[in-house]
Amino acid sequence: MHDEYGRLDRRKIKIAARGAQERRRHARVPLQLHGRLWSEAGGEHACRLIDISPGGARIVSRMRMVDGTRVVLMVTSIGRIEGQIVRQAGDEISIRFNAPLRKRDKLADAITWRFNKDRLGLDEDRTAPRKPGRGRAKILLSDGVVIQANVVDVSVTGAAFECLERPRVGEALRVGEMSGRVARILDNGFAVVFDPPEADASGHEAA
The missing domain is CATH 2.40.10 (Thrombin, subunit H)
Structure with missing residues (x-):
């Protein structure tokens, strides 16, 4: 009976861990960090994060691009992420990341750590x-x-x-x-x- 309860407890722990991982993978958090935004046509420009999740980010930049433009976002302590422009409103740009699941999991950990480190x-x-x-x-x-x-x-x-x-x-x-x-x-x-x-x-x- 103890073995059965042990298996159930371990199963619950694994299910809870997967649930926490899913929430972290989609969580959008505010991060005011400076970075660089690059595109093949526009070159490299300074930018600032507004918020970010493993699926995308909102930034402020004077760079002007059409929706669908492929870009690379580089932010210290977060890393280098490829994506594409999905929306622009003035200086505010929304980017959707193109990253496999494993990369998004690592990105989720990096974002969560950076969000919590200072506070x-x-x-x-x-x-x-x-x-x-x-x-x-x-x-x-x-x-x-x-x-x-x-x-x-x-x-x-x-x-x-x-x-x-x-x-x-x-x-x-x-x-x-x-x-x-x-x-x-x-x-x-x-x-x-x-x-x-x-x-x-x-x-x-x-x-």
């Missing part, structure tokens, strides 16, 4: 540069204790940390600029779910 105050693990999501974080617990933890995985809504300390489930904490609570205890650490952004008086999310 969570993460120190990148220089020994594992090809594994976005790895790094070190300082976590402030509700009693004022600060712990150091390895980042196991990170997403837009939460993160998993590896450390010896085991805070209580539901305990409030802070990681960088983000507040959250302990969602569950793991074999090697714990998982955190971040609080949603505060809304202003008009009901919009605070920037």
Whole structure:
């Protein structure tokens, strides 16, 4: 019976991991990063990201191209991505990426890591540069204790940390600029779910 429960637990974990991977693969996140946009006809021009997902991006650029133009977008810490122009409105350009599934998965990890790196105050693990999501974080617990933890995985809504300390489930904490609570205890650490952004008086999310 234990073996059966073990198989079921492992199956649930795999299903949950696939679901998280799918959400990450399609998540669009705001990233204000500078980059370069290249096309065969127009050459190379400076640009700035507005938001990005593994399927495409919105950028600001003075480059003028017709819809359907094949381009290459290059952004530091994200990488080089090929795509095509699908829409333009003034200086705002929408690009759809042309990338196989494996490339999109890697792109999703890179985007998620870059989105979280600054707001969570993460120190990148220089020994594992090809594994976005790895790094070190300082976590402030509700009693004022600060712990150091390895980042196991990170997403837009939460993160998993590896450390010896085991805070209580539901305990409030802070990681960088983000507040959250302990969602569950793991074999090697714990998982955190971040609080949603505060809304202003008009009901919009605070920037």
